[in-house]
Amino acid sequence: MNVPLFIMEDGFIRSLGLGSGFLPPCSIILDSQGAYVDPSHPSDLEDMLRETDISTATRERANSLIATIKELHISKYASNSAPQIGVPLPNDDRPIILVPGQVAGDLSVVRGGGDIASNLALLMEVRRLNPRAWIIYRPHPDVEAGHRAGYLSDRTVLSYANAIHRKGSISQLLEQIDEVHTLTSLMGFEALIRGKNVTTYGAPFYAGWGLTTHLGPALPRRGRRRDITDLAAIALILYPLYINPGTERRCKVEELIDCFSRAELWKPTYVMKLRQKQGQLRRYFMHFISSYRAPHA
Numbered sequence: 001m002n003v004p005l006f007i008m009e010d011g012f013i014r015s016l017g018l019g020s021g022f023l024p025p026c027s028i029i030l031d032s033q034g035a036y037v038d039p040s041h042p043s044d045l046e047d048m049l050r051e052t053d054i055s056t057a058t059r060e061r062a063n064s065l066i067a068t069i070k071e072l073h074i075s076k077y078a079s080n081s082a083p084q085i086g087v088p089l090p091n092d093d094r095p096i097i098l099v100p101g102q103v104a105g106d107l108s109v110v111r112g113g114g115d116i117a118s119n120l121a122l123l124m125e126v127r128r129l130n131p132r133a134w135i136i137y138r139p140h141p142d143v144e145a146g147h148r149a150g151y152l153s154d155r156t157v158l159s160y161a162n163a164i165h166r167k168g169s170i171s172q173l174l175e176q177i178d179e180v181h182t183l184t185s186l187m188g189f190e191a192l193i194r195g196k197n198v199t200t201y202g203a204p205f206y207a208g209w210g211l212t213t214h215l216g217p218a219l220p221r222r223g224r225r226r227d228i229t230d231l232a233a234i235a236l237i238l239y240p241l242y243i244n245p246g247t248e249r250r251c252k253v254e255e256l257i258d259c260f261s262r263a264e265l266w267k268p269t270y271v272m273k274l275r276q277k278q279g280q281l282r283r284y285f286m287h288f289i290s291s292y293r294a295p296h297a
Contacts, residue, residue, distance in 0.1 A: 006030040009037070011240035012186060013069075013253060014076050016266040023266075026256050027242045037108035037184065039203040039219060045239050049209060050224050054233045062233035065253065066193050073171035074257060076186055077141060088163040089176065090134040098177040099126050099161065100187040101139040101152070108184040113202040114217040116183055119152055122201060126181045127160040136177065137161040138170070138187070188212065193232050206231060 011027025029036065029045075036045040054062070068074070089096065101119045102109050109117065116122050126135060137157045144166055157164055165173055170187065171194070174180070180191040183202035191198050192211055200207040200214050207214045208222030211231065236253055244251040245265045259265055 004032070006032055007035045009035065010076075011242065012076060012189065012235055013074060013240075013242075013256065015245075016078060016260055024245075026245050026259070027240045027253070029240050035107060035111075036205050037106075038111040039217065040111060042221065043205075045205055045235070046221060048234050048239060049205070049226060049231070050222065052234060052238070054230050058233050058237060059229050062229050062237060065236060066228070066232050068254070068257060070171070070194060072257065072260070073169050074260070075170045075190055078169065078171075087136060087165045087168075087173065087176065090162075094132055094134045095130070095179060096177040097126060097130060097133045097135050097179045097181050098165075098173065098187070098191075099123055099135055099137050099181050100185040101137065102183060102185055103140050108204070109202070112184045112204060112216075114183075116201050120156060122181075122183055123152075123157065123160040125201060130181075134163075135161040136163045136165050136173075138165045138173065140185075183216075189231070189235065193228055195228075205235070 007030070009029040009031070010025050011029055013027055015023050015026050031044045033043050033047070034041050036043040039046075099122060104118065116125060123135070123137060126133075137152075139152070154164060170190065174187075174191050174194050174196060177196065179197040179199060180188050181199045181201065182188045182204070184200070184204040186204075188198045188200060188204055189206045192206060198206075198212045200212045200216050202216045203219060206212065207216060208219035209224060209226040209231070211226060211228065240253070242251050242253050242256045243249065244255055245259055246262065
């Protein structure tokens with residue numbers, strides 16, 4: 001009917017809580033060509049990364065934004081400067097690799113995962129290629145909350161990883177590791193802007209620009225060399241739309257980050273609390289069932 005169609009996704013700095021927990025987003029992405037997580041066709045984000053020249057003023061703003069994200073430990077769903085929950089680390093010089101889990105059946109995994117289609121398959125491949133490494137597995141927050149599929153039992157994970165990190169600041173965890181190995185997780189992007197080495201086994205939006213070690217599918221439309229400042233400027237400033245949760249008006253990303261310090265803006269509603277209890281119940285049953293399965297189930 002010749003009606004313009006935009007594909008909508010959450011932005012890369014979203015809120016202080018999960019969308020699967022019914023917390024509304026404070027940033028969204030509207031893409032006129034298709035989902036940016038699907039590398040089989042172009043997207044506005046891919047075009048911007050290939051074609052847009054970033055002004056000096058925007059580069060300065062992006063560098064300032066990166067510094068703020070690091071200082072305040074900002075991630076997609078959190079801002080957390082509290083002391084980090086400890087995770088076992090090696091007492092030798094082994095490389096420390098973080099493997100983030102993803103939601104089973106997520107579009108970015110189905111369309112962008114290449115030959116690897118599950119968290120277990122990714123863990124197995126990372127271990128195969130890095131037999132000496134200390135591997136930490138971080139379950140996806142939606143899966144950990146009990147809202148989405150993709151759960152792996154501890155016994156299964158620890159058959160290939162050395163440790164599991166379930167709670168606490170993703171940003172602070174990234175400070176303790178050397179590399180991130182991922183399919184298409186946004187954690188790869190968050191690691192890049194913190195100066196970490198990233199290996200991609202799928203085809204996320206940040207692969208193919210000379211910033212990652214890319215082991216995933218070929219990306220023939222990409223190839224322009226970009227630096228971290230370019231990536232942050234486009235992905236965090238030019239591409240998404242932001243809203244102030246207090247005024248409910250459009251704002252800049254820096255204004256949204258300022259709102260993260262105002263606890264009254266993020267109080268859970270009754271429905272959100274009920275959703276949390278539902279997730280806890282699902283997690284209990286997943287753990288119960290996994291305790292009776294074979295270690296690699």
